[in-house]
Amino acid sequence: xxxxxxxxxxxxxxxxxxxxxxxPHVLGTFxxxxxxxxxxxxxFAMAFDLVYGYTGMLSxxxxxxxxxxxxxxxxxxxxxxxxxxxxxxxxxxxxTIMAALVGFVAVRIKGHYFVIITVIFSLVFFFWALNxxxxxxxxxxxxxxxxxxxxxxxxxxxxxxLTNYYFVLAFSVASFLFLRxxxxxxxxxxxxxxxxxxxxxxxxxYHVDRFKLLAFVIAGALSGLAGALYSxxxxxxxAALMHWTVSGDAVVWTLVGGTGTLVGPIxxxxxxxTFTDYVSAWMENYKIIIGILIVVVxxxxxxxxxxxxRQRWMAKGxxxxxx
Amino acid sequence: MADSGPLLKTEGLTKSFGGLTAVAxxxxxxxxxxxxxxxxxxxxxxxxxxxxxTGLLPPSAGRIFFRGExxxxxxxYRVARKGISRTLQVTSLFLGLTVFDNVWAAxxxxxxxxxxxxxxxxxRDVDRKTHEVxxxxxxxxxxxxxxxxxxxxxxxxxxxxxxxxxSPSLLLLDEPTAGLGPQETTEVARTIKVFAKGTTIIIVEHxxxxxxxxxxxxxxFDQGRILLEGPPDSIQRSEKxxxxxxxxx
Numbered sequence: 001x002x003x004x005x006x007x008x009x010x011x012x013x014x015x016x017x018x019x020x021x022x023x024p025h026v027l028g029t030f031x032x033x034x035x036x037x038x039x040x041x042x043x044f045a046m047a048f049d050l051v052y053g054y055t056g057m058l059s060x061x062x063x064x065x066x067x068x069x070x071x072x073x074x075x076x077x078x079x080x081x082x083x084x085x086x087x088x089x090x091x092x093x094x095x096t097i098m099a100a101l102v103g104f105v106a107v108r109i110k111g112h113y114f115v116i117i118t119v120i121f122s123l124v125f126f127f128w129a130l131n132x133x134x135x136x137x138x139x140x141x142x143x144x145x146x147x148x149x150x151x152x153x154x155x156x157x158x159x160x161x162l163t164n165y166y167f168v169l170a171f172s173v174a175s176f177l178f179l180r181x182x183x184x185x186x187x188x189x190x191x192x193x194x195x196x197x198x199x200x201x202x203x204x205x206y207h208v209d210r211f212k213l214l215a216f217v218i219a220g221a222l223s224g225l226a227g228a229l230y231s232x233x234x235x236x237x238x239a240a241l242m243h244w245t246v247s248g249d250a251v252v253w254t255l256v257g258g259t260g261t262l263v264g265p266i267x268x269x270x271x272x273x274t275f276t277d278y279v280s281a282w283m284e285n286y287k288i289i290i291g292i293l294i295v296v297v298x299x300x301x302x303x304x305x306x307x308x309x310r311q312r313w314m315a316k317g318x319x320x321x322x323x
Numbered sequence: 324m325a326d327s328g329p330l331l332k333t334e335g336l337t338k339s340f341g342g343l344t345a346v347a348x349x350x351x352x353x354x355x356x357x358x359x360x361x362x363x364x365x366x367x368x369x370x371x372x373x374x375x376x377t378g379l380l381p382p383s384a385g386r387i388f389f390r391g392e393x394x395x396x397x398x399x400y401r402v403a404r405k406g407i408s409r410t411l412q413v414t415s416l417f418l419g420l421t422v423f424d425n426v427w428a429a430x431x432x433x434x435x436x437x438x439x440x441x442x443x444x445x446x447r448d449v450d451r452k453t454h455e456v457x458x459x460x461x462x463x464x465x466x467x468x469x470x471x472x473x474x475x476x477x478x479x480x481x482x483x484x485x486x487x488x489x490s491p492s493l494l495l496l497d498e499p500t501a502g503l504g505p506q507e508t509t510e511v512a513r514t515i516k517v518f519a520k521g522t523t524i525i526i527v528e529h530x531x532x533x534x535x536x537x538x539x540x541x542x543x544f545d546q547g548r549i550l551l552e553g554p555p556d557s558i559q560r561s562e563k564x565x566x567x568x569x570x571x572x
Contacts, residue, residue, distance in 0.1 A: 181439070181440060181442070182439045182440075184443055185438055186431055186441070187437035188439070190431075192420060192424070193428040196419050197415060197416065197418070202398075202399045202403075203377065203399055203400075203409060204428070205403035205489060206400055208400070
């Protein structure tokens with residue numbers, strides 16, 4: 001059974017990855033740009049899935065870390081004049097530190113209050129970014145001249161669309177593999193038990209708050225990475241990236257795609273971003289349709305797209321854990 | 324561990340909720356290897372006593388010693404890591420996970436490091452412990468079932484399994500047969516009997532047949548105090564106990 005599932009995963013992963021590698025050669029410019037964005041936001045949604053789908057914390061604060069990753073990297077290049085890799089690393093580090101600070105307070109707060117506090121944190125940092133225009137550019141944001149990409153002796157440029165695409169793809173795929181391993185690991189099992197029953201997790205000896213903080217910080221780091229990738233791709237950062245509704249998008253994508261599945265958030269992101277892009281072209285109030293879609297999903301298939309698929313698979317008698 | 328000393332000892336343990344004193348000045352001593360039953364009418368303070376022992380409630384006064392070490396006011400997870408494990412009167416499981424993953428999560432909880440880079444199934448010792456416990460509680464065949472799909476009886480068994488898989492030095496069972504029919508009660512009691520030989524246990528239980536068949540010593544609580552303590556047969560004969568239960572003055 002476990003072997004079957006493992007091969008099933010490897011096969012589908014290989015197929016999808018091949019598809020993604022070939023895609024930019026087949027697609028037009030518009031679709032390629034769209035796909036790049038989907039990979040970035042999909043990474044962001046996966047990070048949210050770790051926090052919510054696997055650890056049970058409904059956080060609307062992820063945009064804060066996305067924004068800090070984006071700004072820290074952008075400013076490091078603009079003001080610090082440092083190279084691409086150190087700037088990217090700095091973006092992740094700053095996002096991680098911010099997640100640790102916010103998380104330190106937030107994970108102690110239970111239930112609905114947790115949701116509220118993460119929204120509040122988001123708003124605080126959003127208004128901060130909006131008002132410190134001398135540093136952040138506020139609503140207008142900052143434009144960025146992206147430094148060369150160096151890999152050993154090889155030198156490329158993210159201004160080249162293909163290079164940019166593969167650059168983003170590499171990080172998204174690596175993050176997916178990391179997260180997939182994480183949620184199946186001993187640490188991931190701790191997260192799951194906290195999601196299912198915090199009280200009992202505590203009683204069997206887990207320092208619950210510490211593990212929640214850890215999940216929150218890992219997700220914060222990956223959100224920061226997504227933010228940095230975003231700014232490298234669009235050569236741009238602005239305060240609006242920090243707004244809690246950006247986190248809200250990740251919540252929606254993840255719910256539609258299926259929480260606690262990792263693949264689901266990417267599917268949801270792909271579906272809704274594509275949908276938004278096409279529908280918003282001929283309909284101004286396209287968000288109404290998205291709203292209706294969410295209501296339908298929550299009512300008909302609360303486990304989301306990937307959740308339904310997984311359920312079908314399990315109904316066929318396969319072990320849900322591959323063990 | 325001191326060989327001769329008690330495993331658990333409380334001194335003047337007291338818990339008041341406003342004007343109500345749920346546990347009053349309790350001096351309680353338990354030797355290693357003992358199976359102790361705590362009985363008493365509803366509201367006698369038995370569950371509150373457990374909540375104090377496991378750190379879920381801070382005591383108003385008094386101290387708790389485990390293996391001679393003061394564990395008063397330790398948070399629940401630290402108490403658990405010291406080796407005190409408990410079941411809950413109202414079943415509290417990881418409902419969305421499988422039976423196997425429930426036990427597995429408890430079985431790995433004593434570890435210090437939780438590796439994010441290896442597959443969970445690579446922890447052979449945790450796997451072995453999990454299988455051992457599943458065998459013991461008789462849920463081996465249902466290992467891949469989601470816990471939310473289990474019968475109440477099986478959930479009560481799993482409740483015990485979770486506590487057992489942490490390999491506790493002291494196991495607190497809070498009404499393990501609560502809400503079970505006669506047949507399931509027998510099954511749970513039989514399961515407890517199996518591991519009772521090698522485990523120190525305090526069991527709160529209303530089913531007198533279960534209590535009598537398991538306990539070495541019985542402690543009777545009434546209105547937060549220890550009313551009486553002694554071997555099962557003497558408790559059974561006691562007038563005082565009868566009065567407490569039947570409300571005769």
